[in-house]
Amino acid sequence: MNDEAKGQTADRGQQQFTQKTMGSSDAGLLMGMVAPGIRSAAWAGGSDKPEKSTVNIGFIPLTDCASVAMAAVKGFDRKYGLTITPSRQASWAAVRDKLASGELDASHVLYGLVYGVQMGVGGPQKDMAVLMTLSNNGQGITLANHFKGKGVTDGASLAKLIGARSRHEPGDPGRGGAYTFAQTFPTGTHAMWLYYWLAAHGIDPLAQTRLITVPPPQMVANMRAASMDGFCVGEPWNARAIQDGIGFTAATSQDIWADHPEKVLGTTREFAERYPNTARAMIMALLEASRYVDTLSHRTEVAEVIAGRAYIDTDPGTIEDRMLGRYSDGLGRTWRDRHFMKFCDDGRVNFPYLSDGMWFLTQHRRWGLLKQDPDYRSVASGVNQIKLYREAAAQVRVPLPETEMRSSTLIDGVVWDGSDPKAYAGGFAIHA
Numbered sequence: 126m127n128d129e130a131k132g133q134t135a136d137r138g139q140q141q142f143t144q145k146t147m148g149s150s151d152a153g154l155l156m157g158m159v160a161p162g163i164r165s166a167a168w169a170g171g172s173d174k175p176e177k178s179t180v181n182i183g184f185i186p187l188t189d190c191a192s193v194a195m196a197a198v199k200g201f202d203r204k205y206g207l208t209i210t211p212s213r214q215a216s217w218a219a220v221r222d223k224l225a226s227g228e229l230d231a232s233h234v235l236y237g238l239v240y241g242v243q244m245g246v247g248g249p250q251k252d253m254a255v256l257m258t259l260s261n262n263g264q265g266i267t268l269a270n271h272f273k274g275k276g277v278t279d280g281a282s283l284a285k286l287i288g289a290r291s292r293h294e295p296g297d298p299g300r301g302g303a304y305t306f307a308q309t310f311p312t313g314t315h316a317m318w319l320y321y322w323l324a325a326h327g328i329d330p331l332a333q334t335r336l337i338t339v340p341p342p343q344m345v346a347n348m349r350a351a352s353m354d355g356f357c358v359g360e361p362w363n364a365r366a367i368q369d370g371i372g373f374t375a376a377t378s379q380d381i382w383a384d385h386p387e388k389v390l391g392t393t394r395e396f397a398e399r400y401p402n403t404a405r406a407m408i409m410a411l412l413e414a415s416r417y418v419d420t421l422s423h424r425t426e427v428a429e430v431i432a433g434r435a436y437i438d439t440d441p442g443t444i445e446d447r448m449l450g451r452y453s454d455g456l457g458r459t460w461r462d463r464h465f466m467k468f469c470d471d472g473r474v475n476f477p478y479l480s481d482g483m484w485f486l487t488q489h490r491r492w493g494l495l496k497q498d499p500d501y502r503s504v505a506s507g508v509n510q511i512k513l514y515r516e517a518a519a520q521v522r523v524p525l526p527e528t529e530m531r532s533s534t535l536i537d538g539v540v541w542d543g544s545d546p547k548a549y550a551g552g553f554a555i556h557a
Contacts, residue, residue, distance in 0.1 A: 175403040179208045182390075182407070183220050183232030186213065186342050186437040187359040188444050189260040189388045190233045192468055194431050196414035204413070205406040213435065216340040217310040218248075224393060225251045230400075231407060233259060234391040237485040241312025243508055244486070246494045252394035255482065255509045257408050257475045257517075259388040259415065263447065263466030264315060264378035265363035266322055268355040269348055270371060278456055279375055280326035287328055306330070307339040307347065307356040314387055317488045318378045319357035324555040325381070325537040331492065331557060348372055359387070360466070361443045366455075368443055373455030379464035381536045384473075386481040397510055404510070408517035412475060416523070419469040424448050472523040477509035480530040480543035487541075487550035493557025501546035 184190035193211050196202050202209040212229060214220050217238055223229040225242070239255055241247020268277065277283045290302050306323075308316035320330045330336060339347050344358045349371050356362075357378075366372035378385060390411055397404045418427050428445040431437050437444065446452070450465030467474050482505035489495045511529060518525055532542035541549060 173402050173405070175206045175406045176400045177230070177403045178206060179210060180230040180403060180407060181210050181212045181228070183212045183214045183223060183229040183234070184436075185217065185220065185233065185340070187233075187388075188361050188431065188437070188448055189263060189359055189466060189468075190436060191418045191427050191431050192259055192411050192414040193233045194436055195417055195427060196410045198430055199414065199417060201413040201417070202406075202410040205409050207403070207406050207410060209407070209410065211436075215342075217313060221248050221310075224253075224391065225249065227393075227396075230396060230403075231256065231390055231392040233388050235310055235313035235315070236386050236389050236481065237313045237317055237489070238310050239389060239391045239508065240482060240485045240504075241310075241489065241494070243504065244489065244495060244499065246489060247310070247312035253508055254392050254394045254397040254404075255477045256390040256392060256397065256404055257411060257514055258386050258477055258481070259390055259411065259468065259475070261384045261387055261467045261470070261474045262377070262379040262464050264318060264357065264359045264387060265374050266319060266355065266357045266376045266378075267344075267348070267363045267366045267372040268375045269351075269353070270373065272354070273373070273456075277375075278373075280322060280328075283375070284326040284328050287333055303333060303335045304354040305335040305337060305352070307337050307344060307353045307358075309338065309341050309344075309358055311338060312485075312489055312494060314378075314485075315357040315359070317485065318381050318385075320492060321488070322357075322376055322381050322536065324553065325535075327555070329555050345369060345371065360447050361437065361439055364443050364447050365439065367453065374452070375454075377452070377462065377464075379462065382533055383464045384467070385533070386478070386484075389477070394507070397513065401513065405513050405517045405520075408514055409521050412469070412472075412518060412521050412523050415469040415475060419467060419474075421449065469523075472518060472525060475514075475518070475523065476526050477511060477514055478526075478529060478531050479505040479509055479511075480532075480541070482509050483543050483546050484541055487546050490550040491553055491556045498547045498550065502543070 182193050184193045197209045197211050220232045220234055224232055238247055239253045242251050243253045275286055277286050308319050323330045341358050341362055344356045344362045345365050347353055363374055417423055428441045428448055432439055432441040432444055448466055450462045452462050453459040483501045486501050530543045534540050
């Protein structure tokens with residue numbers, strides 16, 4: 126067993142899981158016993174036949190779009206009576222708008238974007254649905270090379286530099302001389318990782334930096350043009366910044382929260398309710414694809430597929446190293462990261478934990494996006510489609526957790542378990 130596989134095996138002891146299968150109906154038992162090819166025909170022709178046979182699933186050119194791509198490329202969709210058409214999008218705002226209009230049936234999407242739209246703070250309010258989580262880990266914070274000459278290599282040294290700069294200069298009250306940092310969507314995961322990381326080092330992101338929104342594929346070009354001093358984005362764009370000689374990795378998102386939730390399969394609540402069989406079939410196809418991508422021996426192939434022009438349009442090597450946990454930071458340090466990008470991990474990645482959705486709400490409240498505390502658990506229970514997920518996971522025999530909540534300790538030592546979200550959201554020293 127190689128180092129990466131050992132790391133994944135060790136991680137599996139962190140939570141208690143149980144293998145659950147449907148078994149509640151003769152049809153469920155029958156489908157569990159028949160061969161895959163027969164099961165596919167039975168599924169497509171039975172009462173649970175997808176209401177839509179073709180679905181458009183959006184994605185942004187990022188490494189963690191891999192399960193959407195491989196579901197289509199490897200034919201996992203057709204096993205469940207679907208044809209998935211992956212649809213490349215230019216920005217997260219475009220994903221939001223096309224989900225709302227129905228142009229996209231579902232999408233690889235930022236967890237926090239779904240909740241921002243649900244709450245009406247990430248665009249026009251729309252009831253949304255998270256069908257499953259697609260990935261954990263694998264994002265990063267990149268700083269421009271000019272920081273090297275200032276002695277900045279990490280969060281602590283950045284805080285020291287920012288603390289020494291004037292925060293008040295003529296013409297720019299409160300933000301004079303502030304460094305510019307980019308994230309990919311105001312309520313999204315990258316904004317939340319960036320803000321959390323800065324605040325954990327004593328930097329107030331709202332008062333001491335200038336914040337802008339840039340689509341992921343445009344991050345490197347904008348840093349090259351000196352439009353920003355740092356950014357938070359998914360791979361392969363952090364690795365690409367090092368490869369192009371314009372930046373270095375100051376932190377990974379797994380440094381902030383090991384095995385954090387990242388992208389989800391998102392859709393509107395209307396779609397999930399109107400087409401439940403289609404939604405369930407999408408989950409099953411993506412679960413199979415996620416298992417395929419999470420097999421380390423497949424990752425070279427996956428990197429080559431998603432590096433193609435139809436997906437990310439970059440060199441496969443830029444994707445593969447970090448996809449396998451082989452990291453270098455552009456400052457001379459290299460390491461094997463056992464919390465590298467995960468897509469299944471025996472279902473630990475994919476279950477739509479209520480506590481994960483609630484966490485994003487707490488951060489939206491922390492940074493003033495939400496003006497009042499919502500009913501955190503009630504909102505998450507409406508968005509995260511746990512019943513549909515459980516049904517789909519049982520069909521493809523993906524293990525299910527014993528609880529809908531989980532506990533984690535983040536970079537600042539603060540524990541999040543979802544037990545008191547209002548107190549958690551209001552308990553940070555640095556907030557809006």
